[in-house]
Amino acid sequence: MDTLGKILVVDDEADILEFISYNLKKEGYEVFTASNGKEALPIAKKMKPDLILLDVMMPVMDGIETCKRIKADSDFNQTYVVFLTARSEDYSEIEGLDAGADDYIAKPIKPKVLVTRLNAILRRKIKEAASPSIKVKDIFIDRESFLIYRGEQKIQLARKEFELLFLLASKPGKVFTRENILEKVWGDEVLVVDRTIDVHIRKIREKLGDEYIGTVKGVGYKFEI
Amino acid sequence: MDTLGKILVVDDEADILEFISYNLKKEGYEVFTASNGKEALPIAKKMKPDLILLDVMMPVMDGIETCKRIKADSDFNQTYVVFLTARSEDYSEIEGLDAGADDYIAKPIKPKVLVTRLNAILRRKIKEAASPSIKVKDIFIDRESFLIYRGEQKIQLARKEFELLFLLASKPGKVFTRENILEKVWGDEVLVVDRTIDVHIRKIREKLGDEYIGTVKGVGYKFEI
DNA sequence: ACAAATTGTTATCTAATTGTTAAGTGTGTT
DNA sequence: AACACACTTAACAATTAGATAACAATTTGT
Numbered sequence: 001m002d003t004l005g006k007i008l009v010v011d012d013e014a015d016i017l018e019f020i021s022y023n024l025k026k027e028g029y030e031v032f033t034a035s036n037g038k039e040a041l042p043i044a045k046k047m048k049p050d051l052i053l054l055d056v057m058m059p060v061m062d063g064i065e066t067c068k069r070i071k072a073d074s075d076f077n078q079t080y081v082v083f084l085t086a087r088s089e090d091y092s093e094i095e096g097l098d099a100g101a102d103d104y105i106a107k108p109i110k111p112k113v114l115v116t117r118l119n120a121i122l123r124r125k126i127k128e129a130a131s132p133s134i135k136v137k138d139i140f141i142d143r144e145s146f147l148i149y150r151g152e153q154k155i156q157l158a159r160k161e162f163e164l165l166f167l168l169a170s171k172p173g174k175v176f177t178r179e180n181i182l183e184k185v186w187g188d189e190v191l192v193v194d195r196t197i198d199v200h201i202r203k204i205r206e207k208l209g210d211e212y213i214g215t216v217k218g219v220g221y222k223f224e225i
Numbered sequence: 226m227d228t229l230g231k232i233l234v235v236d237d238e239a240d241i242l243e244f245i246s247y248n249l250k251k252e253g254y255e256v257f258t259a260s261n262g263k264e265a266l267p268i269a270k271k272m273k274p275d276l277i278l279l280d281v282m283m284p285v286m287d288g289i290e291t292c293k294r295i296k297a298d299s300d301f302n303q304t305y306v307v308f309l310t311a312r313s314e315d316y317s318e319i320e321g322l323d324a325g326a327d328d329y330i331a332k333p334i335k336p337k338v339l340v341t342r343l344n345a346i347l348r349r350k351i352k353e354a355a356s357p358s359i360k361v362k363d364i365f366i367d368r369e370s371f372l373i374y375r376g377e378q379k380i381q382l383a384r385k386e387f388e389l390l391f392l393l394a395s396k397p398g399k400v401f402t403r404e405n406i407l408e409k410v411w412g413d414e415v416l417v418v419d420r421t422i423d424v425h426i427r428k429i430r431e432k433l434g435d436e437y438i439g440t441v442k443g444v445g446y447k448f449e450i
Numbered sequence: 451a452c453a454a455a456t457t458g459t460t461a462t463c464t465a466a467t468t469g470t471t472a473a474g475t476g477t478g479t480t
Numbered sequence: 481a482a483c484a485c486a487c488t489t490a491a492c493a494a495t496t497a498g499a500t501a502a503c504a505a506t507t508t509g510t
Contacts, residue, residue, distance in 0.1 A: 144396075144398065144399045144400065145398040145399060145400060145447065145450075146400050146441045146444055146447075147398075158442070158443075158466075158467055158468080159441075159442060159443035159444060159467075159468090160443075160467075160468065161467090192468090192469070192470095193469075193470065193471095195469085195470075195471080195487090195488095196468075196469055196470075198486095198487065198488070198489090199468085199469075199470085199488090199489085200468085200469095201487095201488095202487095202488065202489065202490095215486090215487065215488090217477085217485090217486060217487070218485090218486070383455075383456055383457080384456080384457090385456080385457065386456090386457095417457090417458070417459095418458075418459065418460090420458090420459070420460080420498085421457080421458055421459075423497095423498060423499070423500090424457085424458075424459085424499095424500085425457085425458095426498095426499095427499070427500070440497090440498070440499090442466070442467070442496090442497060442498070443467080443496085443497070
């Protein structure tokens, strides 16, 4: 089974870290840990977690401060931040939400509550994430109807061609390596020979016109801006 | 402006009732109140609120019990139930979700949180609420009479065929995956083989004509615009 | 209980999609 | 100019998805 998502857990108490980590892994999440805000930031940068679970009270850099920094970084505007607050520090709720946290969970943590809440939050996130349509130059790509328009003209692409074009068009100008493309369009189980991508690119060019997809020799393909 | 929706608030403390009621009315909702579950049920029956805000801890009939009764009543399968839980009673969160609640809000209540959450929930609901009849191209589908017209011509579809066509026609152009269709038309308990859908599609095409339902290979079916 | 209609399953067929191979083309390098 | 490299292109092969028909099971009406 594919992972449900990546979660970074930040707490200074090793046993709590262990406890949360265990429960989330059991549920199917990929879990990273850090024991304070200062440690957490570079890990977050690297691992791009879907959600960060942040203890409010920590030495070195507390949760509020960490949250503020995360929320200020555009790399993380897709990342949810959830606070762990001790029952007694109710005020943190306010401060935390001010700092940009998306939710909070009160200690002591009950595994079922934790997992239920995080599932709910991440489900919401996944739903919000997929942008349904893209417009670049005179090309309009709609995931909902699986249709592509060049201006007024409707263009019919096969499934793989569609996914491939959609990927390239999702970041116009960015070069995608073949490795990149294989991972995103084919998924990592299936193994397909490199030339296959070239052939699909060719088919798309045939149907769309040559001017939209550029080749960067030795690197990969991109949607020309 | 038309009312945003009807909300029934149930809580045994008069001042909380007053406080919530005030804030929701200010936002533009039509608000009814009750001070326990027993009172709430007949009011709910009569007023058909879009959402019921339910305190968990109440004398006479508590929120969990009330929620269960509401959810068991088919009159209310369009009604959302949101729990108000005191911070200290975390367990209720889970019990509440088990009882069929759609969401919960922790006390102490902050007006902004309350209003934001309810807005979000009701927006979702309005979107989901299917209009009783649909007209696309020359097809008219009426949920009330379970009849379909192509122009003047009356067309008789079997129940499943009707539901399937209704689903597709509810978002013309959008491609529904088989998974999608199974979930919406069959419901997730029933397990039916994929090909069954194909066969139903074929029946609909036979009766309606081939031009209305399109196949997107590798994805699913859609109502052609 | 029976007949009729609806709903679901399965097997076969067809066509489109997807993947592979190999020859071709162009560009840059020595 | 000869060569290597990387992509293009065409032809073809393999695979897969969906259409369709025939039939089985289930439900509904009488």
